[in-house]
Structure formats: C-alpha cells, structure tokens
Amino acid sequence: MSDHPTDEAATPNLAFEGTTPYEDYVQASILTQLQHPLSDDPGEMAFLVTTQVMELWFTLIVHEWTTAAAALRRDDLPTAMTALRRSLPELESLNDSWKPIAHLTPAQFNAYRSALGEGSGFQSAMYRRLEFLLGDKSASMLVPHKGSPRSHAELEKALTEPSVYDEVLGLLARRGHAIPAEVLHRDPALKYEPHPEVEAAWQRVYADPDQDSDLVRLGEVLTDIAELVWRWRNDHLVATRRAMGSKPGTGGSAGVAWLEKRAAKIVFPELWTARSHV
Template identity: 40%
Template sequence: MCPHAQSGAEAKPSAPESIVHEEKAQLDFSRSMSYGDYLQLDQVLSAQKPLSPAHDELLFIVQHQTSELWMKLMLHELRGAIRHIAADELAPAFKMLARVSKIMEQLVHAWDVLATMTPPEYTAMRPYLGASSGFQSYQYRCIEYSMGNKNPAMLKPHEHRPDLLAQVRASFDAPSLYDEALRLMARRGIAVPAEYLERDWTQPYVASPAVEAAWLEVYRNPQQHWDLYQLGEELTDLEDAFRLWRFRHVTTVERVIGFKRGTGGTGGVSYLRKMLDVVLFPEIWTLRTAL
C-alpha cells in the first residue's frame, strides 16, 4: 500500500496538531476573565513604589505588603473562628484556627528573606521611611486585640484614619478568642467564674487559678470533653506559632538595625522584646505543670 494512502474517511489531525489547536483555544482570553484579571495583578504589582534609589527597598516593600495580605487572611479566619465558637460550632472553628497557625508559620519564614538585608543596605533606605513603622499596622492590631492583648494606647496610631480606627476599635471592644472559649466552656457545664463570662472586654485578661481549674477538668477528662480538649490544643498551637512569629521579628530587627530606635519612635528591639513576655492564653500553659 502506498504510504500516503488513507483508508476510509479523511484523516484526522495528528495528536500534536490537535494539542496545538486546543492550546490556541485556551490562549485567547480576549472574551473571558484571565488569571491576571481575577487576581487584579495590575493593581497588586503596581503597588510597589520605592522612594529611595536603594536596590533593596523593593525587598522591604514586598516583605511588608505580602505580610499584610497574609494578615488579611488571618483576620478573616480568626474572626470566623470566634463567630463559630460563640455559636457552639467547633468543627469549622478548628479548621480556621489551624489555618491561622499555618499562616503564622508562613510569616515566620518570611523573616528569613528580610534577614538577607544587611545593616548598610537598610541604612541606605531608612531616611525615606519617615515615621512609618510596623506597629502602625491596623491589621496586626486587630489580630492582637482579637487574640486578647488589649492595650488601649495602640488605638492612638490609627486616630488619623477614622475608617481604620473604627475597625480596630471593633476588635478592641469585642470579646477575644479566649473570652469566647471560656464562655463556651461555661455553656458546656465547666465551672468558669462568672466575672470571666461577662466583663469589660476592653480590659486586659488577668489569669485566674479558677480558670486554670476549669481547664484542668477538661484536660484530666479528655474523652469526656474531647472537643474542649481539642480547642485547648488549637489555642496552644496558635500561641506557639504567634510566639515564634514575634521572636523571629525581634531577631531580624536586631540583625538589621541593632538597638537603634524604631522609625515610629518605639525602642525598636527593646519594645519588641517586651512583647515576647505577653501570654495570651495563660491557663492553657500553666495547667501543664499541674497535670
């Protein structure tokens, strides 16, 4: 038979030709939404506007912008978890809290990239930062407040933006994640002091032997109180990750600027080191000694 002869109907395109034809159909996005459209990449990738001639300023900007994006997701998950705990819906709350812990792990590793900036490289761009500082992040402040670190002085940095102040104040005024956990325990029949169930939520949390006793009841009978026991461990994971995030922040700042004052007027490393002593869920940690 002639090698060019075809049997039956007209020959179909070869496999490579059909793939090329299919690819052409998928490469034309003139009439549909593209990847860049969906993610609004034009806006996102044009938001980096270095002010100095320093090569390393782009690293500094991207580091902080991506951190803010992760914090946006963190707040979304954290607020969702608080709502679910308040509604006695622990299964979705557990998933959300686990995701928050993973986001914090991501933020911990992000400091590794910023740590490649040396002191001379940072010094070259620092004058262009003005008084801008990470402690002015309204999203970070909402995270701190939602997790129970209620410091009214940290409302002030946001007073120049009433819209942002309203968001921060809403987190400041609301029960924290730990407050809602204790209220849940009380609804489940665990003896939690009444003054911890309805109080001024703007006041810093004060550790209590009675609250530790409540958690001990849960931890000594995990099978009987399995979901509360799991909640306790989710909170432990969360604070563990948060501590690592804070610690990595301190060491990175010390590596890059030493003990200079922060651009926002704080003590820099000395201020950040004080934050390492803040314990968000104290009885979750102290109960381990009593077990």
C-alpha cells in the first residue's frame, strides 16, 4: 500500500454551507473592508493600511505584556519569559511596518495629509496602553479618549495598574533584592522614575557569576524590548522628519520636536545604567 495519498484524497474541501472556516476564524472580509481613503491620491492606501497593521501589532504586544505582568505577579517567571520573548519578533515586525511609508517625500505626504485632519498617532488608545505597560504613565493622555467610553475606561484601568517593570521589581524584591519601599508601593498611575537602589539591585543581578541565571535572562529580554522600543520611536522620528521636516504635526502636536523628546526616553532605565558599574 502506498504511503502517498491519492490526488483525490489530497483535494481540499471546497464546498461549505456558509462562509469558509478560514473567514469565520480570521474575519478577513472585515479586515479588508476597513480601508476608506479620503483623498484621490493612490498613496493614501499604503499609509492607511500601514497604520492599521501597526494597530494590530500594538494589540498583540499589549496582550503579551499583560500576560507577562500577570505571570510575574504570581511568580510564574517561565510563563512571563515566554510571553516577553514572543513579543520580540512582534516588536521587530512592528518596526518593519514603517518600511512602506518610511521614504515619503514631502510632496507625496502632502498629497493626502489633509485627509488626516486632526488625527495623529499620539491619539492611538492601544499604543497608549503599550506605553503604560512600559511604565510611561500620564493621566493627561486619557483626555483625547473621553468621547469614547470604552477606550477611556480601558486606559483608565491600565493607568492605575502596575506596569511590567513594576511587576519585575516586585519579583526582584521577593527574590531577596533590596528594592526600596517607596518604589514597591509607589502610585502606579505615575510615570516611573529611576532610583539608585534599583540600579544597585540590577548591578548585583548582573554581577552574578552564573550568567545564565533566570534573573539575568529576565534582564536581557527586558533590555531587548527596551532597545526595540527605542528603534520604533527613532524610526517614527526619521520617517516623520523625511515626510514633513519640522512642520507642526497633525492633531496639534509639535511634530518632530515631540518625537525627538519621545525618542530620548529610556525604557527600563536602571537596566542600562547598572551596566556601567558591573
């Protein structure tokens, strides 16, 4: 008897009572009908789809980091590490999303820029949740969403919950590292500020002769995330500078000046400064 299926046996099922199982699961027909360009310029479609793809990556990365934060809270480091590591290629793919629109000339961008109106990326609720998970909290960033009760409520909840880094520092404390009480019991709705004793704790972690310890591996995956977030912010800055120079941004933002300020921010700061003392 042959181990190879016959051509007839290999033929996929092509007849379904309703929509295909693929459509039912992926809902591709919904995704591919969400693009509604507002100008006559054919390049606007690339800008619109690229932006929507970024929103999907934000959604996935927020899911991973929320999973990691919950696992860290219950001292389940393997589950947290798995989620954090999954987010690395997802962040890389998010950064690659800039490629279709990264080299727009000012004339090309201006051809459909008016379609954005007052719209701006800083108004993205899902990206704001991503930033909150990194510890970059700001109650003022809820204001643009007050007209959307669901988004506002989700962001308000995310604002008041510990960030991934808050949960990491809680884990370090439970592992016997000296994390100060004012850090462990700080108001999680406030932006995280670096602390010298947290830097000292990471210094001790990295000075461990066992460079394959689980805490060193945790520190390294967080450093990978921080680097990729920096690359995301920097790529955004460069793409914007190419497309519009130093003109004011949409939505009343300062454009490049705003993005330069964002790109200068360091995620998980003590992980970087501690390396100078190991």
